[in-house]
Amino acid sequence: MQQTTGNSDLFYVAPQEAPPARRPPALSVGALGWLRDNLFSSPTNSILTIVMAIAIVWAGGSFLTWAFRDAEWSVITTNLRLMMVGQYNPSEIWRVNLVALVTLFLCGASVALAAGVGRPVLVTLAVVIILLLIIPASASQVAPPPIRYLVTPALESNPMLFTGEAGQTVTVAVEPLDDNAAAAAGFSGYLENTAGLQNSRNAWNDIRAQINAETLDLSEYDLALTVTLVDAEGTALAEATSTPGARAVTFDATLPADGWYALLTTVPDDPTAGAAFVRLDGVHTFTTDTGSVAERVGRYGPIPSALCPTSGDCRQVAERDLRYEGARDLGTYFATQLAPFLEAIIVPVLTGIAVIIAGAALGSFARRSPTFRKQLLRALMVAWVVTLIGSWFVLRGFEGSDLLPVVPTSVWGGLLLTMVLTIVSILFSFPLGVLLALGRTSDLPILSAVCTIFIEVIRGVPFITILFFAKLIVPFFISATADIDQAIRMMVGMTIFTAAYLAEVVRGGLQIVPKGQVEASKALGLNPIQQTNLIVLPQALRAVIPAIMNQFVALFKDTSLVAIVGLFELLGIVDFIVNGQQQFRGLTREAYLFVGIIYFIISYAMSLASQWVERTGAGTASR
């Protein structure tokens, strides 16, 4: 270059026309380009990618194997009501439903009005609806898995109740263990597991262990018995007797009509006669929650008193009384695990979705016209205030009211209690936190000192201590003799705890608002309250939305600590279910995973909401 001409280095004039914009080279775009740039950009990165992929597949695979093959999800289906509302009076649950539906409607309308309804939301809702409709329907095509129960002279032998439809074929078999010892390792199906007959499960586990170890004395398990299929009136439809000579017997029976049936077993009086299993094929299990039982009674009539004089005497082909044992294929999984759960939630979930869509339709419609939009906005604000305040009274009820009798908060539980505690605490802690922050940054020394001390003391004490203090101290502030709800005491504790943390978060936000903003608002003649409300707080709060939401998510999860006053919110009720009821022992993982998922869904929804607020609305553009 230097040799050719010196002048060309010193002078350059671009052509009058700028060169056209070109696309980037192919290797840096597209899927391959992305893989190369992000997953295999260097040897270290490639190794990390491969190691992580193996770890994910291994962990995910183990988890899915457990979840789809070994887990017993009936604990959730059976206890759904407890998990949702705790021991809220079953006859008053319509009040919870009402509050939930009104809230969902307002949510739908508010979100649609503020943000519109995007296609992803509609697609998600459609997929949920289709899954809810398809899976239970297709699962009913799958033959129900066998149901087994252990019979010994020493155990009770109450009738085993089930429901069936006209034309349905039921197969009953007596399975003495000597014939099935070889097959027992591959045993699968429902095993009877009632609290009263917990022994049958333990016995079966012992037996299986002995079979596997080949130490089982088969001669002890040679019970001969009589099995009788009866209808609701107690009329025998079919019968089979196993004898020491022919211990495995089977019969098929076609049910004559829709209704209740039972299987009776007659065993010899000899208590040392051994044991046998009765196997029942072609019968569907059912859940025993209130709604499902009511539906069953409506369809098949009340539980026949001829077979079941007192309810304690009955065993039922119900999920509460049965436990799925052994490996499953995917079809059986859907039929025995997922479908009953979906059936249990289909009505509430579809109703909820319908209400949300109705609200969203209203919101989307109003969005199009500015005047209607303004009217709806005003109406929604009023509706939210009325709903938030009214819900408390609807849920709690009034002394001496026939329509809304009192349901004390001590019986509230599950998700209901979790949400009430969270929402009430958020509603009170937010303004309190903002006031504390403003107080702490105030020029008035006394106010500032009081706020600072309050904040620092609360922040310096463990949350659980504050809840204890709330439990003990709140009554003194109101009236030493008044019996203040435990739930209210907990709300007070949670509110002041959260407010103290929020105050620090908000103070951080106040500090990042430049001094010039206050000066400009002063120069315009705004008074101090206007400066704070119109200029400083909107900017300060917007800056700390993620931190505020963080606090609210933490609050939501910390509601589980109210167990210390004997309230059973979502997490507490799970402990109550899996440790308090014998038939659900050992299903801890399933139950905790389920509530974990609920916690996650709600926390994630809160996180999405905060991201949305950050992204949209006034002042998104930075200064």
Add this chain to the structure above:
Amino acid sequence: MAEATGSNGHLGEVIIECDSVNKWFGDFHVLKDISLKVREREVVVVIGPSGSGKSTLIRCINRLEEHQEGKIAVDGVELTNDTKNINAIRREVGMVFQSFNLFPHLSVLDNITLAQRHVRRRPRKEAEEVAMQLLDRVGIPEQARKYPGQLSGGQQQRVAIARALAMNPKIMLFDEPTSALDPEMIKEVLDVMRELAHSGMTMMCVTHEMGFAREVADRVIFMDSGRIVEIGTPEHFFSSPSHERTQLFLSQILKH
């Protein structure tokens, strides 16, 4: 707003009066015995090296800073700790800052209507009409719905001027309004200020734009180390400054 009266004639009553004003930041004596009178429709440009107290002086005039000694009276009202007086004066005095200080969470239109609605109690519709007229006057009516962060520096400063004018102030204070701007944008802001001066607005303006001072100012004030060194008409000030410090200053800035 008002017909152009020509900036060199028709000066009215005294509207800003400073009498032996002293101010300290801690131990630092930032304003020393400042005495000054500004008349209606007068344009006063304050120049001086940084740290000379010129910004502090005009910030004292609408009480963004408090003076500790002496007396400042604006439109006949003395500035004291009485909040009522301060608010009354701030309503009459508009201010434009070096860093614009627009409200980033409000649209341009809301920036201009906010104080009208909350301080002047104008209905929203009227406030928006005023705002649109002013945006027209500063030349950016098409930006009304945008947020400050979406505008260039020059546009932001013009919005800031419109925001101050929306309160119908009798006096406008400018605190280095073009110092934070790119050279290409300085002119658009100075044009607006020039037009404002010609319309008869009383203005006090801290600036380093000597061309603007020479062309628009009725009087130029030169400050150094917290005191007023020299006051004069632009002709006198730029051609034959009396004080040695002024001569040094002018020679420094005119040399580059």
